[in-house]
Amino acid sequence: xxxxxxxxxxxxxxxxxxxxxxxxxxxxxxxxxxxxxxxxxxxxxxxxxxxxxxxxxxxxxxxxxxxxxxxxxxxxxxxxxxxxxxxxxxxxxxxxxxxxxxxxxxxxxxxxxxxxxxxxxxxxxxxxxxxxxxxxxxxxxxxxxxxxxxxxxxxxxxxxxxxxxxxxxxxxxxxxxxxxxxxxxxxxxxxxxxxxxxxxxxxxxxxxxxxxxxxxxxxxxxxxxxxxxxxxxxxxxxxxxxxxxxxxxxxxxxxxxxxxxxxxxxxxxxxxxxxxxxxxxxxxxxxxxxxxxxxxxxxxxxxxxxxxxxxxxxxxxxxxxxxxxxxxxxxxxxxxxxxxxxxxxxxxxxxxxxxxxxxxxxxxxxxxxxxxxxxxxxxxxxxxxxxxxxxxxxxxxxxxxxxxxxxxxxxxxxxxxxxxxx
Amino acid sequence: xxxxxxxxxxxxxxxxxxxxxxxxxxxxxxxxxxxxxxxxxxxxxxxxxxxxxxxxxxxxxxxxxxxxxxxxxxxxxxxxxxxxxxxxxxxxxxxxxxxxxxxxxxxxxxxxxxxxxxxxxxxxxxxxxxxxxxxxxxxxxxxxxxxxxxxxxxxxxxxxxxxxxxxxxxxxxxxxxxxxxxxxxxxxxxxxxxxxxxxxxxxxxxxxxxxxxxxxxxxxxxxxxxxxxxxxxxxxxxxxxxxxxxxxxxxxxxxxxxxxxxxxxxxxxxxxxxxxxxxxxxxxxxxxxxxxxxxxxxxxxxxxxxx
Numbered sequence: 001x002x003x004x005x006x007x008x009x010x011x012x013x014x015x016x017x018x019x020x021x022x023x024x025x026x027x028x029x030x031x032x033x034x035x036x037x038x039x040x041x042x043x044x045x046x047x048x049x050x051x052x053x054x055x056x057x058x059x060x061x062x063x064x065x066x067x068x069x070x071x072x073x074x075x076x077x078x079x080x081x082x083x084x085x086x087x088x089x090x091x092x093x094x095x096x097x098x099x100x101x102x103x104x105x106x107x108x109x110x111x112x113x114x115x116x117x118x119x120x121x122x123x124x125x126x127x128x129x130x131x132x133x134x135x136x137x138x139x140x141x142x143x144x145x146x147x148x149x150x151x152x153x154x155x156x157x158x159x160x161x162x163x164x165x166x167x168x169x170x171x172x173x174x175x176x177x178x179x180x181x182x183x184x185x186x187x188x189x190x191x192x193x194x195x196x197x198x199x200x201x202x203x204x205x206x207x208x209x210x211x212x213x214x215x216x217x218x219x220x221x222x223x224x225x226x227x228x229x230x231x232x233x234x235x236x237x238x239x240x241x242x243x244x245x246x247x248x249x250x251x252x253x254x255x256x257x258x259x260x261x262x263x264x265x266x267x268x269x270x271x272x273x274x275x276x277x278x279x280x281x282x283x284x285x286x287x288x289x290x291x292x293x294x295x296x297x298x299x300x301x302x303x304x305x306x307x308x309x310x311x312x313x314x315x316x317x318x319x320x321x322x323x324x325x326x327x328x329x330x331x332x333x334x335x336x337x338x339x340x341x342x343x344x345x346x347x348x349x350x351x352x353x354x355x356x357x358x359x360x361x362x363x364x365x366x367x368x369x370x371x372x373x374x375x376x377x378x379x380x381x382x383x384x385x386x387x388x389x390x391x392x393x394x395x396x397x398x399x400x401x402x403x404x405x406x407x408x409x410x411x412x413x414x415x416x417x418x419x420x421x422x
Numbered sequence: 423x424x425x426x427x428x429x430x431x432x433x434x435x436x437x438x439x440x441x442x443x444x445x446x447x448x449x450x451x452x453x454x455x456x457x458x459x460x461x462x463x464x465x466x467x468x469x470x471x472x473x474x475x476x477x478x479x480x481x482x483x484x485x486x487x488x489x490x491x492x493x494x495x496x497x498x499x500x501x502x503x504x505x506x507x508x509x510x511x512x513x514x515x516x517x518x519x520x521x522x523x524x525x526x527x528x529x530x531x532x533x534x535x536x537x538x539x540x541x542x543x544x545x546x547x548x549x550x551x552x553x554x555x556x557x558x559x560x561x562x563x564x565x566x567x568x569x570x571x572x573x574x575x576x577x578x579x580x581x582x583x584x585x586x587x588x589x590x591x592x593x594x595x596x597x598x599x600x601x602x603x604x605x606x607x608x609x610x611x612x613x614x615x616x617x618x619x620x621x622x623x624x625x626x627x628x629x630x631x632x633x634x635x636x637x638x639x640x641x642x643x644x645x646x647x648x649x650x651x652x653x654x655x656x657x658x659x660x661x662x663x664x665x666x667x668x669x670x671x672x673x674x675x676x677x678x679x680x681x682x683x684x685x686x687x688x689x690x691x692x693x694x695x696x697x698x699x700x701x702x703x704x705x706x707x708x709x710x711x712x713x714x715x716x717x718x719x720x721x722x723x724x725x726x727x728x729x
Contacts, residue, residue, distance in 0.1 A: 085473075086474060192575065194575050196577060255558065386688050397674075
């Protein structure tokens with residue numbers, strides 16, 4: 001009996017100790033994230049893995065430069081925005097710095113989930129007056145500086161030089177028109193004896209570059225004053241073109257295939273984000289280069305960025321700003337550019353050209369990047385992803401012949417009006 | 423003396439009741455916290471314009487009015503009803519057929535059962551991604567096999583062609599956990615059908631089809647009812663995990679596979695309209711109730727209970 005009691009007491013003690021251990025914070029830390037040894041820790045939420053090379057890992061370098069431990073929380077890109085919204089909703093303080101997207105910054109500021117950084121910026125070295133115009137426009141009207149742009153990514157035409165050489169067509173340049181592009185795509189297409197396509201002239205626009213085509217065809221795409229999607233004749237024209245090219249086998253039709261046809265050498269041209277320069281680097285088994293998105297009625301491409309912002313619930317706001325200050329400084333921005341291939345949104349830093357990815361040795365037309373930056377606007381990225389993805393789905397249905405381009409554009413527009421402004 | 427014994431009996435009865443309630447309490451607490459409260463909260467949030475970042479204001483029935491005026495919502499209701507009914511029929515029939523085949527006394531029956539059930543153990547999302555690759559147009563395994571067999575370059579756009587998308591989707595549902603589970607339940611039900619009934623039929627010279635229609639079906643009809651209800655609920659609530667990786671939140675192509683659970687996800691997590699998504703969830707809840715009640719109503723006429 002006494003032994004049973006002893007065992008019971010031991011069991012209860014072990015359970016209590018276990019529970020207490022479970023409730024404790026990680027070794028050496030207090031609840032606020034400050035370390036017992038006097039050092040500080042800041043957690044940053046991002047959607048992409050930091051570079052494995054320490055020299056190109058801006059967070060690792062920020063840690064060295066500031067003496068503040070920087071912990072990176074990677075949230076998958078597909079769930080990134082919704083997870084951050086939930087964190088704001090629940091007052092979560094597990095991340096001190098959010099890198100937030102264009103369509104979230106105004107909502108987060110309104111929900112008081114992030115703080116204005118104006119007081120910090122008064123005595124800081126961040127060159128806020130030197131941002132590219134598009135960033136300044138986007139931040140205007142928020143009633144403060146709630147976010148600092150971590151880069152300015154653009155959209156470009158990637159092309160396979162070997163395929164152009166084989167077809168005897170001159171390479172695209174930054175003055176290429178949309179007609180030049182369509183004509184080259186047709187010439188570059190190779191068909192098998194049974195009529196199926198062996199080599200596509202170009203790839204289908206992806207969820208991002210559909211908007212480059214629609215904006216280029218003359219539509220405003222995004223109206224910042226109303227926060228609304230604006231599509232019409234331009235969209236009908238571009239969707240019709242894509243449908244015709246897919247029907248003729250010049251570009252693939254929408255399907256469940258996930259392979260990158262450009263990278264696998266099955267398509268001669270592709271409209272993609274500038275971040276793919278860093279991804280492709282020297283890994284493609286052919287010569288390739290870049291040019292600006294061909295100009296239809298307007299020279300247009302969408303700018304992409306994320307904004308460093310401070311969680312209103314963070315207990316380490318000062319330390320968080322110190323880390324942001326480093327990341328927005330010359331060194332932090334240069335490392336980001338070298339790692340991702342995206343230029344800085346600070347003009348004087350971008351001009352130094354750290355974004356010319358060293359491993360992408362076949363690129364000669366680096367001017368394409370600066371030209372794209374000049375023509376770039378914050379467009380569809382300011383809209384809820386449900387609206388833009390729905391529109392792309394409608395466009396795809398038109399390309400597959402399941403509805404007319406006019407019907408697709410009308411339906412996409414109707415859904416946007418039903419959804420935005422909720 | 424009598425009074426005291428009656429008091430003791432009452433006390434004992436009360437203790438018995440309390441003991442019973444105490445045993446039920448853990449489940450009741452779980453039910454209230456994790457089922458009843460979320461349902462009540464869902465109804466409450468459906469009357470607000472709550473966004474994913476927590477901003478919220480009471481707006482009465484506005485979400486419901488907007489929803490009933492939305493073409494996207496009505497398309498989703500049509501797809502949901504179609505998908506639920508067909509999926510329930512396809513999976514139930516397939517499970518019965520597989521159970522009947524496995525019920526034949528032959529060698530390696532256990533191995534066959536293991537092989538048929540194995541895909542059901544794979545998580546639905548992993549299964550869906552695998553089939554997405556199989557049903558690809560340019561690099562799909564299925565097109566590759568058909569091309570090799572026919573000697574022609576076959577490029578069927580299985581998941582994006584309006585003529586093939588349902589065929590592909592319902593084929594995939596045959597390999598989900600729900601179908602595998604149904605098959606096992608049918609199999610155990612078939613084992614319980616008295617052998618002497620079949621023997622009597624054989625003496626009367628009944629054909630296998632007559633035996634199936636006259637004996638097997640009535641005897642397993644309560645199990646069919648159970649599986650139909652489970653299949654129906656699974657199609658309504660569980661189809662999200664299958665369809666999201668295959669056809670995306672927009673239910674491509676052209677909204678043909680946009681069941682209500684996909685639309686709810688899209689509104690809540692892509693458009694951040696949590697209040698609106700909750701109003702849709704209320705409708706999904708009501709549809710599930712209607713299906714349950716409907717199936718039970720029909721079953722009164724067609725289900726045979728031995729006792």
